[in-house]
Amino acid sequence: GENVEQHPSTLSVQEGDSAVIKCTYSDSASNYFPWYKQELGKRPQLIIDIRSNVGEKKDQRIAVTLNKTAKHFSLHITETQPEDSAVYFCAAPGGGGNKLTFGTGTQLKVEL
Amino acid sequence: DVKVTQSSRYLVKRTGEKVFLECVQDMDHENMFWYRQDPGLGLRLIYFSYDVKMKEKGDIPEGYSVSREKKERFSLILESASTNQTSMYLCASSFPGGANTGELFFGEGSRLTVL
Numbered sequence: 483g484e485n486v487e488q489h490p491s492t493l494s495v496q497e498g499d500s501a502v503i504k505c506t507y508s509d510s511a512s513n514y515f516p517w518y519k520q521e522l523g524k525r526p527q528l529i530i531d532i533r534s535n536v537g538e539k540k541d542q543r544i545a546v547t548l549n550k551t552a553k554h555f556s557l558h559i560t561e562t563q564p565e566d567s568a569v570y571f572c573a574a575p576g577g578g579g580n581k582l583t584f585g586t587g588t589q590l591k592v593e594l
Numbered sequence: 595d596v597k598v599t600q601s602s603r604y605l606v607k608r609t610g611e612k613v614f615l616e617c618v619q620d621m622d623h624e625n626m627f628w629y630r631q632d633p634g635l636g637l638r639l640i641y642f643s644y645d646v647k648m649k650e651k652g653d654i655p656e657g658y659s660v661s662r663e664k665k666e667r668f669s670l671i672l673e674s675a676s677t678n679q680t681s682m683y684l685c686a687s688s689f690p691g692g693a694n695t696g697e698l699f700f701g702e703g704s705r706l707t708v709l
Contacts, residue, residue, distance in 0.1 A: 483653070491634070516697070525598075525684070525700040526637070571636060581627070581652060582698065586636040 484509045486574050488585025495562050496593055503588045505572035506554040512574040515548060515555045516582070520569045529570075530557070562592045597621070600685050600701040607708050613672040615704050617685030624690040626668035627698065628652075628660065631682040640683075643668055644690070675708045682706075 485508040495501050507515075516531035532539045532546045532555065539546050543562075548555040559566055572585040601616035619626065625644055629637040629652075639652030641660040649660050657679060661669045668687075672679055682705050686698040 488636070518698075525702050526698075527700070528697045531697075581639055581642055581650075583639070583653070584629075584637040586634060 484512060484574050484583040486572060486583050486585045488572050488588060490588060491586065492589045492591070494591045494593060497562060497564060499562055501559045501562055501566070501590055501592075503557045503570055503572070503590070504554060505556070505574075505585050506552075507574040507583075508553070509574070510550075510553065514575055515546065516573050517544075517546060517557050518571045518573065518584075520571065520587075522568070526571060559590075562590075564592050564594065566590060567592045598685055598687055598699050598701040600683075600704045602704050603702060605704060605706045607675050607706065609676060609708060611675050611708075613675050613706065615670040615672075615683055615685075615706070617668045617670070617687075617701055618666050619668075619687040619699070620666065621687065621699070622665065623687035623699075624665070625688040626662065627686040627688075628658075628668065628670045629684045629686065630654070631684055631703070637684065640670065672706075675706075677708050680706060680708045 488505045513534040518526040519529045520526040530546050532548050543560050545558045569587045569589050571587050573582040598619045607613050627642040628640045631637050638654050640658050643649045643662045659671045682703050684703050685701040688698050
């Protein structure tokens with residue numbers, strides 16, 4: 483099955499700085515890589531995803547990059563704001579494509 | 595707007611009790627999932643279902659079972675609750691086509707404490 487590793491487990495940045503969270507996956511057949519954000523006490527919600535036919539995708543201040551050769555993908559948040567403080571999860575489906583395996587999460591804290 | 599509703603936000607049960615966690619979605623999704631969330635371990639898949647009366651084991655199915663009698667409802671059952679099943683349980687649903695085709699919509703979660 484798929485194995486997803488996520489780093490760092492905690493990340494603290496100053497408001498306005500950039501934040502980068504990295505994930506690696508094991509199954510080379512994985513072709514879809516979503517990122518979920520979970521604010522304190524709330525449900526996880528999809529914020530961005532990327533498919534294996536592209537190397538980068540942007541949506542305003544967030545972007546995701548994918549390196550299929552190295553089997554890793556990253557979430558980039560620029561100009562961080564206090565409302566970006568949350569736990570972020572990466573995920574990958576594995577070759578079977580029938581279930582998502584999540585990373586262990588990154589607690590991002592944006593300090594004023 | 596997709597709505598995934600979990601019947602109980604907080605439950606406290608005793609060791610050995612049978613526990614039912616209910617989840618209902620209102621978007622006619624074929625796929626439904628049960629995850630548990632523990633600090634430092636992320637979201638781990640317990641069971642999932644692609645259709646009525648169909649179920650498949652996830653990564654940590656031991657000690658759990660599920661039921662899907664109707665398309666909109668997916669129940670998680672702890673036959674004999676144990677303290678190591680104290681956790682946050684999250685239900686999710688998605689459109690058909692497998693987990694690699696789109697967004698998971700999560701419920702608010704059910705925090706279970708087993709004493």
